Amino acid sequence: MLATEKQYVHWQQNQNSRSACWLSESNQLPPARIVLVDDKTTADQAYRLACEGTSLLWNGDFHNARQLLQALTRRIERTNKRSEQRKTSKAKAATAADNADDTTNQSLATAKQIPNLFHQQRQAQAQRSRILSRLLLELAPGYSSQLRRAPDLTAACTAAFGELDEPCLLSFRDLQGALGAAQWRAKGVPIKGLDLSIFPHYGVFAPTRHEYVQLLLDAPLPASCNVAFDIGSGTGLLAIILAQRGLKQVIATDLNPRAMACASENFTRLGLSNVQLQQADLFPTAAPLANLIVCNPPWLPAKPSSPLEYAVYDANSAMLRGFLQGAKQHLAAQGEVWLILSDLAEHLQLRTRDELLGWFAAAGLAVKYRLDTRPKHGRSQDDTDPLFAARSSEVTSLWCLQPA
CATH class of the missing domain: 3.40.50.150 (Vaccinia Virus protein VP39)
Known part of the structure; x- marks a missing residue:
């Protein structure tokens, strides 16, 4: 379902100025920085750009975009796991130093960490969402895709976002959400x-x-x-x-x-x-x-x-x-x-x-x-x-x- 006031995103492609309606289920602002990526772009390159805040407009094979998103997810998970391990080690060391031989105090200190862990997890999830949402797709009017091996997206996108008779840009994650919702709605x-x-x-x-x-x-x-x-x-x-x-x-x-x-x-x-x-x-x-x-x-x-x-x-x-x-x-x-x-x-x-x-x-x-x-x-x-x-x-x- 589209917002009352449409937003538009602008970018350069083959020395031409382009623009399209911006769709974002999470109400993210239109991306300010866009680079074109395709099947030759490595996951490491894409991950570095996305972490820097650059949005990636996909111009390759549709199924390869899905694989790139999975590769980005694995890199985020590895980074988050290392970060959690460091934080856990520091917390354990601090607890052991402050509460040596005091089991009750150690339990209390561990309990105090729980709200922080919850908020840290939410922050990590938000960062994960921001990074993954930077992989973008352009769709023609009626939600059709010109990418190789792209499925028919019209019914799923229309059900999710409403009728649209102009080109649009959206994150691949939002598109996956629309396709997944269409399957749930059918099954x-x-x-x-x-x-x-x-x-x-x-x-x-x-x-x-x-x-x-x-x-x-x-x-x-x-x-x-x-x-x-x-x-x-x-x-x-x-x-x-x-x-x-x-x-x-x-x-x-x-x-x-x-x-x-x-x-x-x-x-x-x-x-x-x-x-x-x-x-x-x-x-x-x-x-x-x-x-x-x-x-x-x-x-x-x-x-x-x-x-x-x-x-x-x-x-x-x-x-x-x-x-x-x-x-x-x-x-x-x-x-x-x-x-x-x-x-x-x-x-x-x-x-x-x-x-x-x-x-x-x-x-x-x-x-x-x-x-x-x-x-x-x-x-x-x-x-x-x-x-x-x-x-x-x-x-x-x-x-x-x-x-x-």
């Missing part, structure tokens, strides 16, 4: 515990972690539960679960137009007549009071760096706190709030359990019960991850809240 994401698949759209966070699905199936519905809200619906998965559990009316809200279109398509595929969609910032308007309000907010209180990251990161826990503050006034008598939330932020020392409980109390809500589950995704099992201690301790919970 769907099977949901464990449910006999169905969800079909994500480009720019909508895909429900690849399913541990909370069983929590929603196990939680007992409130008495006389006729109306439910799904706040921040995304792909619509939670609303689908509620509808399949027999709720007469489910109102799903989201502010993101991409999410609205995605959820609508998923509801239509399943023939759900008891689900309504409303574009809203949190709670629906002109709606009855709800017997049940469900929300799966972003789990980590950190600033998003791209539109897709809004599904994961919630700066200052703004959405979470706003949801809690407004929930009570939208509840019917004997109504309940189901909050799906991981405690990873607590293990990363980005938020404390006391803070969370304090927000419940400030919103006039009390804990009725809590259902817990452990994640089984790959990163929680990877003991080479510097944040393994936090990830392996993570618990995902369904907090059932009611008016205090």
Whole structure:
């Protein structure tokens, strides 16, 4: 989906001045410095230029561009690994020097390093994204490519970015994202515990972690539960679960137009007549009071760096706190709030359990019960991850809240 005000990028090619519409899903500014690269450009040359801030406009074989991106990724990973090893060695040396023969102090010192490790990882990820996004492709009107062995890009790019009748420049990574989203949209994401698949759209966070699905199936519905809200619906998965559990009316809200279109398509595929969609910032308007309000907010209180990251990161826990503050006034008598939330932020020392409980109390809500589950995704099992201690301790919970 293109921004309201188009931006253009300008460069020199074969002594001619060129320009094209600039597309960037992460809202990056048009590149200021562009050089032409092709199949003769080595990965080391490309990596050096990209690290210096130079964008690389690809003029070679399409599949070779993919291989170059993979080669750049390997160089970034090697650089980051060496950097992490140096930082870890320095931290261990400092901890050993300051806390010799003091196991308790060593544990405390290690715990204090966790937030720094998290922020360092995010900085490394942002730098990785910047470098990889500097490999660019030019597409003709209608998203056609003149590169050798280029696939048909029209349908995937139109679905991701909207109709475009002029040349454009975009990063190869954004193009790969559009192609990957098109495959997911065609094949769907099977949901464990449910006999169905969800079909994500480009720019909508895909429900690849399913541990909370069983929590929603196990939680007992409130008495006389006729109306439910799904706040921040995304792909619509939670609303689908509620509808399949027999709720007469489910109102799903989201502010993101991409999410609205995605959820609508998923509801239509399943023939759900008891689900309504409303574009809203949190709670629906002109709606009855709800017997049940469900929300799966972003789990980590950190600033998003791209539109897709809004599904994961919630700066200052703004959405979470706003949801809690407004929930009570939208509840019917004997109504309940189901909050799906991981405690990873607590293990990363980005938020404390006391803070969370304090927000419940400030919103006039009390804990009725809590259902817990452990994640089984790959990163929680990877003991080479510097944040393994936090990830392996993570618990995902369904907090059932009611008016205090």
